[in-house]
Amino acid sequence: MDGLPPLIDQHSHGAVHGELGLGSFETHLAAAVGARGPAPVGTTYFDSLTGLAIRRWCPPLLGLEPRCPPARYLARRREVGAYRAGRLLLRGSGIGTFLLEAGAPGELTSACELATAAGTGAHEIVRLEPLAEQVADTSGSVDSFLGYTAEALYAAAQHATAFASGAAHCDGHAPGAGEVRRAADRWLCGRRPGERLGEPTLVRHLLWSAVAAGLPVQLHCRDPRPLAGFLRATAGIGPDLVLLPRAPHHRRAAELAAVHPHVYADAGPCPEETLGRAPFGKLLFSSGARGLPELYVTGAQRFLRAMGRLVREWADEGLCGAEDGRRITEMVGSGTARRVYRLSAEAG
Amino acid sequence: MDGLPPLIDQHSHGAVHGELGLGSFETHLAAAVGARGPAPVGTTYFDSLTGLAIRRWCPPLLGLEPRCPPARYLARRREVGAYRAGRLLLRGSGIGTFLLEAGAPGELTSACELATAAGTGAHEIVRLEPLAEQVADTSGSVDSFLGYTAEALYAAAQHATAFASGAAHCDGHAPGAGEVRRAADRWLCGRRPGERLGEPTLVRHLLWSAVAAGLPVQLHCRDPRPLAGFLRATAGIGPDLVLLPRAPHHRRAAELAAVHPHVYADAGPCPEETLGRAPFGKLLFSSGARGLPELYVTGAQRFLRAMGRLVREWADEGLCGAEDGRRITEMVGSGTARRVYRLSAEAG
């Protein structure tokens, strides 16, 4: 669609540093298709829908023909150099703004590195659980843990664009101070250094603290239904919430976004399944990319082509004209993200 | 499809009375897209698939171009007058017979009012729970409650076309008399006036009483699986049962309709998902409209266009010819409803 402004990618984890050979590229590709190990002997993860999409959309950005053999593409990638290949892929992805949930430093690009490579804007999303884990690694008592966590959360709210949480369920009441103290005590006592935070009361406490801090909160969930009480209870009092469910729960997330004015949902890998279930202004694009910069390209293309198909179908039925179609695609692709995450128009 | 007889809409709740301004129209539109509050600032529920469908199909029925701006459509609606606009929309909807589950009098059209406005047939569906609630509002003892409920149910069976229930689960045994008395006693004692009936044993008792009365029963459920025992137990002994599940449970409902000869299912908003899962003669059309008369138009168009697409796909694969396609569409659109609800051919 001509004249469409660059996409805003509301969720990704950044790209790997350094050169990738056939083996290490395939390892990252395995993660992208959800695999825990190497492909069975005689097969390759390039034989997947993600593999086909990489071969279709990425070679032209490095000066090759679409669908060239994987070995040829990887040779060209090394020839160009990982850093420059990453720049070419990111700048050719059609994404103008990245909302990045950075992980441990060094492994994947930070928001700043991604912005530099892409020559565009990148904003930081702060995940709540690792923030509390870092505090726990250095604080001795329940009091200092809770106090420093509150401070760290407040400090993050000054520079971050949104918070994110992996809370699997959360009801409609912030846990009381005594309950939080007991949970913190239990968790800190039993905790080994580096252990991840899964204590349900503490996770709920972090979530309610984030709501009080006023930034939008991304909710990464499997099935969004166990969060229904939290969604109901925060209507009218808190910031916007954005559901990012795991497949196949995108339909359900879209339905919950339809119900509550302050709740939004990821448009998901198949926007044709969500756009019939929520008003268009409640759905947002994300690539979900992690590792290969190629995944930003394929995520954006998957979205744009699915929207193009959908809008063409609607136009065939007379449901929308070209202008409405472009407007809806822009809304899901960038407009709603700009509004929800309060991004200025020029900065992306 | 030319020559198709008018649709029979097996489930709706009627249309609102009175004029609708931009605000009140949007409030009813919000309910239609599943929202509990106003659209976020700067957005409108017209930007939804339902909104696009209203703008596509309704303006021509009031003498305007398809896809005219919402404000223009609403101005024309007021100019024509709510009553006449309702008539034009209902008569242009393609629905020839309405099976109406009426709510509290005054808010929405009754079956009789709908029939007059549409110039066609309308039949009453009696919901079991409100019937028992009304009896409870006026009866003093368990005995009188149970006796009068049985009488009210018997009286309703004389004029209604079917019963409906919202039972979430029901096993294969009618509850015994003692169990029902204890449940009624518990419920009546704790009940505030006007409170809805959710007591599981009483709901099951109503359902089994309705089966004994011999009318078809519509089962409004979220997921139909907790009704499986009831479906099994009523095979061969009772009247037809029709599952009307909430999205996304239509596939499952179609599968259960395939299993049991006396069980039917709503074809749902996406008949392409159900027509592969049950024989065509086990699925029925409904609009599910409530509030805006426009929703009868969009419900019927959504169904007819989805069936048209499906039949064209099947024809492209050689699976059916034009005549088979028309016959299948008629079966789901009206023929099966006529058979299940014993509607005479001329009266709709």
Place this chain on the structure above:
Amino acid sequence: MDGLPPLIDQHSHGAVHGELGLGSFETHLAAAVGARGPAPVGTTYFDSLTGLAIRRWCPPLLGLEPRCPPARYLARRREVGAYRAGRLLLRGSGIGTFLLEAGAPGELTSACELATAAGTGAHEIVRLEPLAEQVADTSGSVDSFLGYTAEALYAAAQHATAFASGAAHCDGHAPGAGEVRRAADRWLCGRRPGERLGEPTLVRHLLWSAVAAGLPVQLHCRDPRPLAGFLRATAGIGPDLVLLPRAPHHRRAAELAAVHPHVYADAGPCPEETLGRAPFGKLLFSSGARGLPELYVTGAQRFLRAMGRLVREWADEGLCGAEDGRRITEMVGSGTARRVYRLSAEAG
């Protein structure tokens, strides 16, 4: 697609012997559409997607026009004779190799009979539960039951191509010897002759024994998630496992196949839902046919036409060329089955 090698059907139960009149054909058709009884008066199970497919693809194999009336088709079927009709249907199905899970002798064709009728290769899949039930029918003590079951399983492993189990759930630990003895004692004591094996510990014991025997194991499950622990625990130590879930769980099965290198999944009735969720090399075709030989024809056609549609869509988006499309269809249609079930190229 020209030049595609014959399909390998990884799962079916064989075809009925003997002539079929209109009534008995409809009875088998009822089973194929999931129904437990005859179609409602005035309707026929030929009015279903399966019915349309039979009328489209089978009459030409018996020398009739596609979509001829059911009565005409059945008359022709009798004229040709059941045995010869079965041969013509099987040989025209496009399936070159059958992996057959045979039931009780006499009702349905055995692997050997099917191979003779189809003029091609057929391999036996041994279901674990009936194997243990047969041992239980003739053994007096827990010791002899467990010993003879182990021997029967070992003997089966010498000639079978794979095992199959209907275990609904299985965790990551083989049950201990004492636990198995107690479960066997309990089950054998309470068992009536001919009773089916559903005792969870014994089912898990059989499954772990089958893994130890080294053959691939087909897992027939409703929802594959309760098997997740077993899938994780067998990674790297055992043979390949193939998930064959009930609808609508094929997407989930494909996702689990994507995760574990040794886990595969049935491509299901709608390969467009699974091929985006697992690498192509982790999905396999099956007809699931039982009873009517027509179901081999419709199962194969449904698969080939769905793959054709999918590959055309991908080609339209530039995602794959003709050669890649053919290669992917061959992989799912036969190549992966040949690898997983270790079938020689010539024998199918």
